[in-house]
Amino acid sequence: MTAVSTRAGRAAGTRRELPLLIGHQFHADLRCFLRNTQNVFFTLLLPVLFLVIFASIFRNVTVKVPGGSIKESVYYVPGIIAYGLIAAAFSNLTASVVRNREAGIYKRRRATPLPASAVIAARAAVAVLTALAMTVVLLVIGWAAYGASIPGHTAPAFVLDIIVGAVVFCCLGFALATLISNVDAVQPVVWATVLPLCFISGIFIPISALPAWLARIGYVFPIHPLAAALLEAYNPHTTGSGLNWGYLAILAAWGVAGLIIAVRRFSWLPRGG
Numbered sequence: 001m002t003a004v005s006t007r008a009g010r011a012a013g014t015r016r017e018l019p020l021l022i023g024h025q026f027h028a029d030l031r032c033f034l035r036n037t038q039n040v041f042f043t044l045l046l047p048v049l050f051l052v053i054f055a056s057i058f059r060n061v062t063v064k065v066p067g068g069s070i071k072e073s074v075y076y077v078p079g080i081i082a083y084g085l086i087a088a089a090f091s092n093l094t095a096s097v098v099r100n101r102e103a104g105i106y107k108r109r110r111a112t113p114l115p116a117s118a119v120i121a122a123r124a125a126v127a128v129l130t131a132l133a134m135t136v137v138l139l140v141i142g143w144a145a146y147g148a149s150i151p152g153h154t155a156p157a158f159v160l161d162i163i164v165g166a167v168v169f170c171c172l173g174f175a176l177a178t179l180i181s182n183v184d185a186v187q188p189v190v191w192a193t194v195l196p197l198c199f200i201s202g203i204f205i206p207i208s209a210l211p212a213w214l215a216r217i218g219y220v221f222p223i224h225p226l227a228a229a230l231l232e233a234y235n236p237h238t239t240g241s242g243l244n245w246g247y248l249a250i251l252a253a254w255g256v257a258g259l260i261i262a263v264r265r266f267s268w269l270p271r272g273g
Contacts, residue, residue, distance in 0.1 A: 018115070018117065018118060021113075021114055021115070021118040022118045022121045022122050022125070023122075025114065025118050025119060025121075025122035025123075026121075026122040026125050026126060028122075029096075029122050029123055029126045030126050030129070032096075033092070033096070033126055033130070039092055039095075039096075042087065042091070042092070043084075043087050043088050043091070043092045043130060043134070044084075044088075044130070044133075044134060044137070046087065047080050047081075047083055047084035047087060047134060047138060048137065048138065048141065050080050050083065050204075051076060051077065051080040051138055051141060051142065052141070052145075054072075054073075054076045054080070054204065055072075055073035055076045055077070055142075055145070055146050056073070058072035058073060058076070059071070059072075059073045059146070063075045063206045063208060063209075064206075064208045065231065065235050065237065066232070066235065066237065066238070067235065067237025067238065067239075068237045070235065070236065070237075071146070071147075072206070073146040073147075073148070074142070074146060074147065074148040074234070075206060075231070077138065077139075077142035077146065077148040077234065078227065078230035078231045078233070078234040079202060079203045079204070079227050079230070079231065080138055080203070081134075081135050081138045081139070081162075081230055082165070082203060082223065082226045082227040082230050083198060083203050084131070084134035084135065084138055085131040085134065085135065085162065085165050085166055085169065085226070086169055086194060086198075086223065086226075087134070087194075088127055088130035088131040088134055088166075089127040089128060089130075089131045089165070089166045089167075089169040089170045089173060090169040090170070090172055090173040090176075090190075090194070091173070091190045091191075091194060092127065092130070093123060093124070093127040093169075093170060093173035093174070093177075094173040094174075094176045094177045094180070094186060094190055095186045095187070095190065096123065097123065097173070097174060097177040098177050098180050098182075098183055098186050099183050099186070101177070101267065101268065101269070101270060101271070102182060102183050102270045102271070103183075103270075104270055106119065106268040106269075107268055107269055107270065109268075110268050116268065120174070124167075124170045124174075127166065127169075127170050127173070128163075128166045128167070128170065131162070131165075131166040131169075132162065132166070135162055148234065150233060150234055151236055151238065151242070153240075153241065153242070154232075154233040154234075154235075154238055154241060154242030154243075155233070156241065156243075157229075157232075157233045157241050157242040157243035157244075158230065158233035158234070158242070160243065160248075161226070161229040161230050161233060161247075161248070162230075164248055164251055164252070164255075165226045165229075165230075165251060167255060168222060168226075168251045168252065168254055168255035168258070169222070169226075171254075171255045171256075171258035171259040171262060172222065172254060172255070172258035173258075174258065174259075174262035174266060175257075175258035175259070175261035175262045175265075176189070176190070176193070176258075177262075177266075178261060178262060178265035178266050178267065179265075181271045182271070194223075197218065197221050197223045197224075198223060200214050200215065200217055200218035200224075201218040201221065201223040201224035201227055202218070202224060202227045202228060202231070203223065203227055207224075207228075221254075222250065222251055222254040225246075225247035225248075225250040225251050226247070226251060228244070228247055229244050229247040229248065229251075232244050232247075
């Protein structure tokens with residue numbers, strides 16, 4: 001009875017200290033991210049380069065959107081924001097989780113009072129914070145360099161789309177990490193997953209310029225609803241709130257599926273593949 005009472009007391013104490021533990025782990029994960037120059041480049045600088053390249057090349061070209069047409073430079077701002085969010089909340093998170101697992105870091109942390117929920121919450125928080133920072137940077141560049149701004153009546157929808165997208169792709173990142181057995185496979189798997197879908201989901205090429213059959217394939221995956229939702233909020237021709245519940249429902253379904261896979265398959269021990 002004494003041993004049971006002691007374990008129960010420790011568990012209760014851990015629950016009370018959980019916010020502090022998450023905060024401590026969050027700061028540690030954030031420092032690790034900022035010290036990794038490769039992560040910083042691919043997560044923060046690459047989306048900026050993509051925006052500058054695409055928006056500059058197609059600065060004077062127009063593209064059809066619901067309600068009319070806009071400059072293609074404006075079109076690329078919400079699309080590259082979607083890409084930047086995915087890079088932070090999905091690609092970088094997947095690589096970080098696999099790297100820490102295979103290096104035995106998670107295994108060692110399980111021997112400490114730090115619960116699994118704190119490890120997961122802290123890493124997800126770093127991904128969401130990075131995605132939000134990337135969004136702000138791209139918003140400013142889009143507004144200052146290309147005259148792309150969000151209509152006031154759709155701004156709340158844009159913020160909600162960003163938050164939902166970040167959470168959903170975090171869930172998918174944890175899920176994909178369970179399917180990758182070694183560190184060397186991370187980048188090939190992530191890039192092979194993300195890049196083709198970006199091309200057929202309206203990120204790098206407007207949907208109106210794609211063959212219909214290829215666009216329909218893109219509709220099935222979560223990148224398209226995120227990009228389309230952000231474009232709807234950015235589109236100056238949008239009437240109403242700009243909130244598309246259909247896109248959010250598709251994203252939520254993918255997020256729930258990713259969460260279920262992550263919970264059932266996630267391992268703290270190296271797989272040694």
